[in-house]
Amino acid sequence: MDNEENEVIDLTEILSAVRQHLLKLIFVTLAAALVGFTASKFLMTPKYDSSALMIVNTRQDVNANVTSDQINSATKLVSTYSIIIKSDTVLQQVIDNLGLNLTYAQLNKRVTVAAVDDTQVMKITVQSDSPEWARQVCEQIITVAPDVIKEAVEAGSVKVISNASLATEPVSPNIKKNTMLAAAVGFVLVIGIIVLQVLLDNKINTEEDVTKYLDMTVLGVIPQYDQGGKKE
Known part of the structure; x- marks a missing residue:
């Protein structure tokens, strides 16, 4: 039961981390797709x-x-x-x-x-x-x-x-395929980095982490203030 609970909590943390880096995930995926499209369209010789x-x-x-x-x-x-x-x-x-x-x-x-x-x-x-x-x-x-x-x-x-045919369209590179493949690589790369960060993060960041990792009850939380305003 404890193992199953930890697995659920870990998955929740990963999904939460993905949501926090959602804009970065979208940006990298689109950037990778653009690189794949540009390379296929302008750098690769059509065959x-x-x-x-x-x-x-x-x-x-x-x-x-x-x-x-x-x-x-x-x-x-x-x-x-x-x-x-x-x-x-x-x-x-x-x-x-x-x-x-x-x-x-x-x-x-x-x-x-x-x-x-x-x-x-x-x-x-x-x-x-x-x-x-x-x-x-x-x-x-x-x-x-x-x-x-x-x-x-x-x-x-x-x-x-x-008889021998005269080609009107190139058989390679496949621009659509290369663009989608590059986007998938960018997406998987960012997801992999996020998951790795979650798995390697052993710091106490929230009161939930105290209960999870130290098996202790949180008695109180001291807020952090920055330049006279409450930061967190």
Whole structure:
């Protein structure tokens, strides 16, 4: 019972401390949100994605009837084809064709290849701070990749079903998300400091503290006066 009572009293003290510092809490939260917004809007470089879709077939004759087993096999080939697309055989040729001032490793970091919902469709994505640059590189990849894949695998084929797109909106930074995250960090930081101050405060500040910590009855209180007026 004593432990439960102390826990309730501690929680009350914490809530009281939060109310006392409510303006500070609001100010810091808004200031943190403003910092997050400003950093995202003016300091971070926007990134754009350009994507294209390719479908994987296990047979080079794409006009022939396709069975479910062939579809399953094609789905499994997506991971193999993804590795080939991101290999230096493809990307170095893209660099040479476009005359890019990048190394293979640098371009590789900007390219992602993934299956779409575990299907035989691959999504090739190129990210850059220039939407047109990303589109050109993505377009060149889907131009070079099919012939390289056919030569390497010697079976099956890939076909472009969606050309490289030109992004109109950046994919990062997410200004709204960053602003809310910064506000949450500011809020939690102030709450943490307030809670820490309450937990570390072992001073006798009020008559209630005398009863709580010393288990003694308060007989009287001497008020504090400041310049002739009662302060507290």
